[in-house]
Amino acid sequence: MIAPANTVYLVDDDPSVLKALERLLRQAGFEVQSFASSRTFFAQHDPATPGCAVLDIAIDETDGLEIQRSLAESGCERPIVFLTGRGDIPMSVRAMRAGAVNFLTKPVATDELLATVRLALEKDFMIRRDRAEVDSIMRRVETLTPRETEVLRHVISGRLNKQIAADLGTVEKTIKVHRARVMQKLAVRSLAELVRLAERVKIGPRSAPARHS
């Protein structure tokens, strides 16, 4: 496994808790950035830096759940671990539904915390890797001409070249050329691969053909 980017954003308004957690995470080998309030966190947070966030759920006027929402709204998919002194079930449900990695109750066992942080970092890594992959696909998709994109959509819909040619009002041969060029541009060798790739970047099949099928 590739070593995950290991920055942990730590937010807790209790100085001694903040200090102890930071110390533990550092000793466990993580890069730690600690904040005493949501405000200072937002001021210094860089969504681009890989890593996860460990948030006290009741920090100050902006609580942990709001930080989670704000991050989500800004498109940042940083995994979040919640710490709470008095987590109630509805709150934890909300947190988990909103994508939290875990919802830990204070006082939290060291191993559990470290394991959860690792999990979160791994998740972050995955997300970032995933996103990087999608980005590279997108870049390749963007090289396609509109005609090629149209052909691609027909192809992943499972239509034959002949049918596509009929739909687009051209000859089968031309479709074949387009298809080969799409395969080449997107660096795929099989139809299956092409379908999977299109799925990753949310290029859907052609919507119309249903009536011919």
Place this chain on the structure above:
Amino acid sequence: VRRWFGRLERPRVVWRVLCWCVALALAGSAAVASGADAAKQVLVVYTNQNAVRAMTVIDAALRRELKSHLSNGIDIFTEFLDAERFPGSEQAAIAEEYLRAKYAKRSLDLVIAAGPDALKFLMQRRASLFPGIPLIFGGVAEQTAQALSLPPETVGVIGRYDPEPTVDLALRLQPDARHLFVVTGASKFDRSWEEKARRALHSYEGRLDIRYLSGLPMSELTQELGNLPERSIVLYLSMFQDGAGKDFVPGDVIEQVAKTANAPVYAVYDLMVGRGVVGGSINSYESLAISMAQLGLRVLAGERPTTSFLAQPTNIVDWRQMKRWGLRESKLPPGSVVQFREPSLWEAYWPQIVFVVALLILQSFLIVAMILQDARRRRAEREVALWRQELTHLARVATLGELSGAVAHELNQPLTAILSNAGAARLILEQKGSDFGELQEILADIAADATRGGEIIQHLRTLFSKAALRSQPLVLNEVVLEALKLVHNDLVARRVVAVSSLAPELPRVRGDRVQLQQVLLNLIHNACDAMVENAPGERKLVVSTATDENATRISVTDHGTGIREDRLSSLFQPFFTTKSRGLGLGLSICRSIIEAHGGSLWAFNNPGRGATFCVSLPADGGGRL
């Protein structure tokens, strides 16, 4: 038709009855008229003028007695010879003529002579003036009666006027008396009294030094009487005239004598008692008159008694004079009459006294009842105080219960720090070449957090404890900050922003830290409840302290819904609640806590939004603590 007759017959009956009534009334009045014809006619001739009180007393008693026994009525005529002032046979002749002329047309049934001169006068002229009319007499001394050699059919009440019984009485009352002063005047009657006294009192010479103050001018007499030696007795007999030839009424003289004499004065005549004399052995005019009347009634009834009877003197004393001279009632001979006894307090005011005593007894009962009630009330109050303490504690526990989440979190913080630090330390120790500096720091932090946890528990324990009210000097700001710290997590969880605005130089107040915090927790809790419906950004709570010379104040201001005006007054009553959950005891307990501190707790709506609860505590820490 018959009906008509019936109607006509009824007035006839009425008419008949009316006639009978008139006849009866006429017969009655006729009977009354014939009775008036039978009324007895009695003439009373008095020796003296009618201004001499003896005469008036006798007259009144005589009339009363006669009239009360004669049912058919009686006509009483009175004549006053005034013989003392108008002596001599010439005057007597004038009186005779007058009486003859006056009573010529009267048919008298009885003539009564009152006093010696009247008796003498009538005895001499009886045959010509009132022939055949029975005569009786009274108020005549034994010697006088004898001297007159009365016929046997002339009877009366004979009086004895001796000085000895009076001197005996005086000696009984004043056993240590050494001097006796006998006062008489210059008139003939007075002189006769002096002679009588000299004879009668001869036997007392050995025991008493007797001096006769006879026939002195009034001024000289008063002079003498004012300078009497100690242990003296004054015996006043009679004074119709003094040495200077001035006429007196003896009864008037006695007052002056009694007033000027510096020794007790005794007298022998009735009516002098009450005018300054101690008393004497006296034939009372009242009893004399009654005896005369009884004798007169017998004569009027047709009886002809043949023997006179002797009036018995009585010892009569004036209670007031006894008191004045310090003479003791116990020394009086038996059968003595004590007059003018001022009624004792009891006699005079017994209804009032009974009333007052009853009132006092009632009051005492009331007081006892009230004391008992008070004791019961005190006991009840003690019980109530105990219950209130219990309730206060329960309320506090309940408040803390509501804060339990926050409290747990409060405790979780240091525990989390400790666990994390311990974990970090373990990781350090797992590495080669451990960083001891870091380890030391970690251990110090762990210790600090453990201490912090301990403090939280300690604080909780005091809040949970059931200790009685404990007064100590407090810095109110600290109390406020501690309370805010305790609820901090709760406030955060409820998205309430608490702002404290504390006056810098607060005087210390005396009070119970735990209970004051309980009040604050309660008020803060209520404030938060009031802001539940606010948008999260508008849940602002201000806790402020302030002071003036009299009191120190803590205010808890919220921006919530406020209090409905009609609820402001009942807010602090037990079991008043606006919450769906809750007993409604919180504020009533808060108020009782603050009142036990000698302070007050009240609430008002803010001009803008929400309400403020104010706790005022006396600056000097006064109150009942």
